[in-house]
Amino acid sequence: MRREPSPVRRLEPGEPTLAAQHAVSDAVFARYQAFVHREAGIWLAPVKKALLVGRLSRRLRELSLTSFAEYLDLVQADEAERVRMLDRITTNETHFFREPRHFELLEQRLFPRWREEADAGRRARRVRVWSAGCSTGEEPYSLAMCLLEAFPPESGWDLEILATDLSTRVLERAQAGIFSMERAPEIPASRLQAFMLRGTGRQEGFMKAGPELRRLIRFSRLNLNAPAYPALGRFDLVFCRNVLIYFDAAGKARVAARLLEHLAPDGHLFLGHAESLSGMALPARSVVPTVYVHEAPPADVLAPSGDSRRA
Numbered sequence: 194m195r196r197e198p199s200p201v202r203r204l205e206p207g208e209p210t211l212a213a214q215h216a217v218s219d220a221v222f223a224r225y226q227a228f229v230h231r232e233a234g235i236w237l238a239p240v241k242k243a244l245l246v247g248r249l250s251r252r253l254r255e256l257s258l259t260s261f262a263e264y265l266d267l268v269q270a271d272e273a274e275r276v277r278m279l280d281r282i283t284t285n286e287t288h289f290f291r292e293p294r295h296f297e298l299l300e301q302r303l304f305p306r307w308r309e310e311a312d313a314g315r316r317a318r319r320v321r322v323w324s325a326g327c328s329t330g331e332e333p334y335s336l337a338m339c340l341l342e343a344f345p346p347e348s349g350w351d352l353e354i355l356a357t358d359l360s361t362r363v364l365e366r367a368q369a370g371i372f373s374m375e376r377a378p379e380i381p382a383s384r385l386q387a388f389m390l391r392g393t394g395r396q397e398g399f400m401k402a403g404p405e406l407r408r409l410i411r412f413s414r415l416n417l418n419a420p421a422y423p424a425l426g427r428f429d430l431v432f433c434r435n436v437l438i439y440f441d442a443a444g445k446a447r448v449a450a451r452l453l454e455h456l457a458p459d460g461h462l463f464l465g466h467a468e469s470l471s472g473m474a475l476p477a478r479s480v481v482p483t484v485y486v487h488e489a490p491p492a493d494v495l496a497p498s499g500d501s502r503r504a
């Protein structure tokens with residue numbers, strides 16, 4: 194008799210076996226769901242069970258734990274383990290100059306306008322940027338390259354980028370500023386040459402962000418879902434791209450409302466290509482898809498970056 198092909202889906206490489214997935218009962222998964230949601234705002238839909246198992250199994254083995262319930266008990270009792278667990282749960286995919294239309298908007302519309310306004314005495318020669326959910330740093334380094342090109346040191350502009358993330362693991366990598374040369378094609382050749390250092394000898398195959406870029410950026414851990422943020426001041430640009438996509442609707446609206454409060458007058462909020470504030474009843478107006486300004490900006494036009502220079 195001819196055998197029918199099995200209807201069972203093959204496991205992807207690296208995906209935990211079904212037996213491993215069954216190691217997390219629905220009840221335990223629901224506990225993880227509630228915990229991660231409360232801590233980080235991230236909503237783990239039921240289909241994310243395999244992802245949870247895949248990302249945490251190794252840690253359980255390292256700690257010689259045999260159940261996911263036990264690990265959650267540990268995480269709940271131990272702050273350092275909580276940070277480690279959230280490090281593993283987050284999705285950190287990113288690249289240089291992601292969503293080129295955002296960078297075109299900066300270079301073609303916003304930067305020339307700011308220069309004109311500064312020349313006319315209507316704004317300070319200062320730009321403050323926040324990359325919220327900066328992952329391994331490609332986003333803030335891309336912003337730094339654009340800013341330095343548009344406002345070189347001799348122009349007298351004061352530039353500052355705050356780059357934050359929940360994950361300490363990605364922040365360490367971002368701070369080191371070292372990237373595989375495989376990433377080089379994402380950076381326009383002229384910028385690559387001007388701002389990135391090519392590794393030689395033992396560093397062959399890697400590139401490092403140059404000192405001008407690194408001087409501009411301050412990295413810090415910040416949980417966007419925390420009940421309160423430190424005193425950050427206001428920003429001309431807030432990039433929070435491909436972060437809120439992991440939040441549920443209420444969490445998205447709550448964080449977006451706070452990001453809008455951190456915009457300077459004429460400040461712009463940039464979201465990821467699949468994100469939008471529509472239907473959220475927020476005081477925001479879209480200037481182009483995924484880019485927003487505050488509908489009722491504060492009036493201190495001559496001090497666009499607020500008084501608070503440091504978080």
Ligand SMILES: C[S@@+](CC[C@H](N)C(=O)[O-])C[C@H]1O[C@@H](n2cnc3c(N)ncnc32)[C@H](O)[C@@H]1O
Nearest residue numbers: 233283286287326328359360416417418434435
């Ligand atoms: C997919 S990456 C996006 C990186 C970059 N913004 C981009 O668009 O290329 C999402 C980042 O958001 C961070 N993240 C997730 N939840 C967060 C939270 N509650 N607070 C701060 N960062 C968070 C993750 O750690 C991750 O590095």
